[in-house]
Amino acid sequence: MRYIEYGAHEAQVSEVVLGLMRIWDKTPDQVYELIDTALAHGINALDTAPVYGPSEGKIGEVFAAHPGLRDRVWLQTKLGIRPHPRLDCNYFDFSYEHIIESVDASLAALKTDRIDSLLLHRPDVLMDPREVARAFNELYDQGKVVEFGVSNQNVAQESLLQNFLDFPLAANQVQLSCAFTPAFDHAFNVNTRDEAGISRDGGIFEYALLHDQAIQAWSVMQKGYFTGPFLGAEEYADMNAVLARIGEEHGVTDMAVAIAWVLRHPAKMQAIIGTTNPTRVAQSAAACDFELTREEWYEIYLAGGRRLP
Numbered sequence: 385m386r387y388i389e390y391g392a393h394e395a396q397v398s399e400v401v402l403g404l405m406r407i408w409d410k411t412p413d414q415v416y417e418l419i420d421t422a423l424a425h426g427i428n429a430l431d432t433a434p435v436y437g438p439s440e441g442k443i444g445e446v447f448a449a450h451p452g453l454r455d456r457v458w459l460q461t462k463l464g465i466r467p468h469p470r471l472d473c474n475y476f477d478f479s480y481e482h483i484i485e486s487v488d489a490s491l492a493a494l495k496t497d498r499i500d501s502l503l504l505h506r507p508d509v510l511m512d513p514r515e516v517a518r519a520f521n522e523l524y525d526q527g528k529v530v531e532f533g534v535s536n537q538n539v540a541q542e543s544l545l546q547n548f549l550d551f552p553l554a555a556n557q558v559q560l561s562c563a564f565t566p567a568f569d570h571a572f573n574v575n576t577r578d579e580a581g582i583s584r585d586g587g588i589f590e591y592a593l594l595h596d597q598a599i600q601a602w603s604v605m606q607k608g609y610f611t612g613p614f615l616g617a618e619e620y621a622d623m624n625a626v627l628a629r630i631g632e633e634h635g636v637t638d639m640a641v642a643i644a645w646v647l648r649h650p651a652k653m654q655a656i657i658g659t660t661n662p663t664r665v666a667q668s669a670a671a672c673d674f675e676l677t678r679e680e681w682y683e684i685y686l687a688g689g690r691r692l693p
């Protein structure tokens with residue numbers, strides 16, 4: 385496993401992170417097996433969120449049943465997505481009150497006294513950065529949260545918030561896989577009339593490198609927004625063949641190659657895996673046993689149907 389130095393406190397956090405969004409139907413023993421397998425392969429980081437239903441509560445149950453486990457993992461959760469009381473959808477809330485309430489609820493559910501990293505889950509355009517800063521400072525001073533970051537934010541949004549904080553935003557968690565690449569497409573198509581040249585994130589990778597910020601990729605195995613894995617998907621047959629061939633050459637699975645593709649960028653990269661299968665957790669760790677060459681990285685990008693100028 386490889387590790388990054390995360391945030392101002394430089395915790396050693398694995399590049400592969402175990403995402404626990406999809407553990408809806410898993411028993412505490414099955415969740416423990418996932419975490420235990422991850423730790424056995426050097427994956428020391430867990431990602432969850434209150435909006436993932438029973439996820440935080442199940443992790444808390446596992447911590448309670450296995451004394452000492454909590455302190456062996458680096459624990460990240462998020463906040464700000466709330467079910468609308470009258471509509472059948474969520475809305476976003478970065479108010480001071482909600483931030484404080486949500487962290488206290490997460491600490492109780494997770495049965496811990498500390499969150500190692502807290503992310504604002506999805507942009508709330510009604511956010512007042514001074515309110516967020518006040519909440520963050522209070523949570524830090526109380527020892528409830530160690531590091532703070534954002535998710536799904538563009539550069540203007542995170543720069544605005546950063547301006548009001550006394551410490552760096554440690555991470556931006558965004559959707560990225562070798563099949564889902566808008567964040568890279570625009571960089572290749574600067575100064576063209578091609579639609580792919582439109583930047584929707586304002587250059588989050590450049591921002592991350594300039595500010596020593598981690599980029600955490602979510603849905604590293606998905607075709608699109610919760611549209612299923614690209615491995616085995618007809619429309620990605622060419623890319624999957626390339627992933628399989630490169631996997632054979634490196635002695636790893638096609639999945640590990642896909643994760644290595646995300647980790648290849650020179651920013652502090654982390655890949656959040658969402659599998660609920662312990663064997664796949666173990667295989668994912670192999671993504672850190674090798675590094676893709678530029679030629680391999682570009683071959684995978686092009687095999688996914690993208691074009692270079």
Ligand SMILES: NC(=O)c1ccc[n+]([C@@H]2O[C@H](COP(=O)([O-])OP(=O)(O)OC[C@H]3O[C@@H](n4cnc5c(N)ncnc54)[C@H](OP(=O)(O)O)[C@@H]3O)[C@@H](O)[C@H]2O)c1
Nearest residue numbers: 403404405431602603604605606613639657658659660661
């Ligand atoms: N910040 C955000 O807005 C945001 C949004 C979504 C997710 N997340 C975080 O990111 C994590 C990962 O997201 P995700 O769950 O979408 O990740 P993912 O790893 O892309 O998808 C996981 C799903 O793909 C399947 N899968 C994984 N590897 C496979 C393979 N080799 N072959 C076939 N199927 C495979 C898994 O099935 P099996 O379980 O059977 O392996 C599971 O259903 C989440 O747990 C959450 O922590 C964050």
